[in-house]
Amino acid sequence: MIKGLKFLAIIALVALVVIQFVPAKRNQSDIVPASDFIASYNPPKEVESILRTSCYDCHSNNTNYPWYNKIQPVAMFLEDHIEHGKEEFNFNEFGEYSDRRKMSKLKSFISQVEQDEMPLDSYTLIHRSAKVSNAEKELVLTWVNQLQDSLRNQ
Amino acid sequence: MKNLKPILGLMLLAILIFTVTSCRDTKKEDDHEMDQDDMEMEHDDMEMNDSSMNSSDNMAMDQNKSESDAIVVNYLELKNALVADNTEAAASSGKKVVSAFKAFDVAKYSEEEQKELNDIIEDAIEHAEHIAESAMDHQREHFEILSKDMADLVAITGTSKKLYQAYCPMFNDGKGAIWLSEFKEIKNPYYGSKMLTCGTVQKEV
Numbered sequence: 461m462i463k464g465l466k467f468l469a470i471i472a473l474v475a476l477v478v479i480q481f482v483p484a485k486r487n488q489s490d491i492v493p494a495s496d497f498i499a500s501y502n503p504p505k506e507v508e509s510i511l512r513t514s515c516y517d518c519h520s521n522n523t524n525y526p527w528y529n530k531i532q533p534v535a536m537f538l539e540d541h542i543e544h545g546k547e548e549f550n551f552n553e554f555g556e557y558s559d560r561r562k563m564s565k566l567k568s569f570i571s572q573v574e575q576d577e578m579p580l581d582s583y584t585l586i587h588r589s590a591k592v593s594n595a596e597k598e599l600v601l602t603w604v605n606q607l608q609d610s611l612r613n614q
Numbered sequence: 615m616k617n618l619k620p621i622l623g624l625m626l627l628a629i630l631i632f633t634v635t636s637c638r639d640t641k642k643e644d645d646h647e648m649d650q651d652d653m654e655m656e657h658d659d660m661e662m663n664d665s666s667m668n669s670s671d672n673m674a675m676d677q678n679k680s681e682s683d684a685i686v687v688n689y690l691e692l693k694n695a696l697v698a699d700n701t702e703a704a705a706s707s708g709k710k711v712v713s714a715f716k717a718f719d720v721a722k723y724s725e726e727e728q729k730e731l732n733d734i735i736e737d738a739i740e741h742a743e744h745i746a747e748s749a750m751d752h753q754r755e756h757f758e759i760l761s762k763d764m765a766d767l768v769a770i771t772g773t774s775k776k777l778y779q780a781y782c783p784m785f786n787d788g789k790g791a792i793w794l795s796e797f798k799e800i801k802n803p804y805y806g807s808k809m810l811t812c813g814t815v816q817k818e819v
Contacts (some may be wrong), residue, residue, distance in 0.1 A: 558733040559764075564741070564759045571755055 476532075484535035487523040487542045495555025496520075506596075507603045511551070514579045514590045518545030520552045528586060541583070559611070566608045570601060681785035682771040687712040688762055690775075690796055692745065696757060697810070701750045708745030709755070711760070715739050727770055734770075738763040754804050757790040765792060768819055777819040782812060796819060 471558040492499055498508055517523045529538055533583050549565055553592075557565060584591040592600070648729040676772035715738050720731045740757040741763070748756065765779060777794050783805040793803055800813045 505691075560733045560737050562762070564737055567759060568755075594701070 471523055480507040482532050482536065484530070484532065485526070485539055485582055487521065487539075487546075488525075489521040489552075491521075493552055493555075495553050497551040497554040500555050503603055510592060510596050510600050514584075514592050516551055517587070517590070518542050518583070519549050521546070521550070522552075526587070534586070541580075559614075561607065562611060566604060566611070570604055570608070573597060573601060573604075621781070649664065662755075681718055682767065682773055683775060685711065685718060685767065686764070686773050686775050686777070686794075688714045689760070691796065692742075692757070693793060693795065693799075693803045696754060697801045697806055699750065699806035703755065704750070704753050705746045708742045712739055712740040712746065715742065717804075723770070730772060734763045734767050738767070749766050754785075757793070757803060758786060761791065761793045765819070768794070775817070779816045779819050780813050782817045783814075784809070792816065 494500075498511060503511065513524075516537075520583065523529075523538075523542060528534055536563065549569065554565070569578075574597075579590050619649070688707055688710040692704055692711055695703035695707050715735050718731075718735060720728045720735075725733060738760055742758040744756045745753045745760070768777065775796060777796060778798055779792055780795050780800055780802075781790060781792050782802055782804050783790045791804055798815060800811050800815065802809055802811065802813050805812065
């Protein structure tokens with residue numbers, strides 16, 4: 461019985477080690493394009509920092525990788541997330557969206573954050589600093605709402 | 615050697631935790647299977663035929679209209695599924711809206727119109743795709759933006775269907791939302807049976 465357990469544990473350990481050799485694509489880029497959301501709209505410092513820590517990891521071309529994000533199988537799942545996240549809304553490419561799309565992206569942004577759909581629970585569970593408090597939520601939403609109004613009136 | 619067992623156990627646990635908690639896509643597929651007794655949708659297909667099409671002398675124009683009609687018909691089907699609180703029907707209509715938009719050819723329009731149309735199509739496809747894979751409340755959120763796209767589309771292409779633009783003042787936190795309908799009578803797709811007759815007709819399209 462104990463021998464069996466030990467055997468299993470060793471297998472699992474070996475698997476964990478082996479899986480580390482699965483190459484992970486890193487989503488990293490030093491270039492901040494002119495189309496970047498923060499660069500274009502200059503949010504207040506607090507809002508900027510919330511966006512960067514809670515959104516940019518999966519919704520931009522540059523992810524911050526704490527050590528646990530480099531470990532497999534976390535890295536694999538993260539890679540998947542980033543790919544999908546950027547497809548939905550890429551902060552770095554916001555300026556390239558058509559006016560119509562900008563408006564609908566902002567709308568989706570607001571409703572996702574309002575309903576606590578974003579940032580994803582599965583993400584904030586590990587990445588505690590990405591969690592947004594109610595006050596932070598309020599701050600971001602107020603600002604994005606203002607931005608939405610100003611874009612609409614352009 | 616004695617404490618090997620707990621250590622191994624811990625390792626196993628750690629591996630397990632990693633596998634379980636790593637950010638996996640948690641798509642909440644709480645497809646409330648609302649077995650709405652097969653929505654009594656009065657498909658008013660009759661109206662389509664008798665609408666004395668202002669005998670256009672331009673064949674190309676007619677063709678354009680029928681192409682946008684394919685989008686309109688599928689959009690209305692989607693709208694009716696939302697009126698009936700039917701998530702599944704809305705999802706499958708959403709898919710049809712996506713393919714109708716993809717099949718739409720903008721070549722016959724002026725350059726400026728083409729640009730506008732392409733923007734509309736790109737945005738609309740995205741929202742229709744989301745409708746095809748979301749739960750009811752999200753379907754309705756995306757339907758709101760899709761409806762705006764539809765109104766702008768029809769403003770450019772025209773349609774041979776008689777449509778009404780209706781308005782629901784409550785949706786979207788009281789910011790209001792429009793939709794297009796083949797009925798003059800209000801049947802609210804944003805709240806379905808909860809508030810079926812809430813809303814006003816703004817204009818004929």
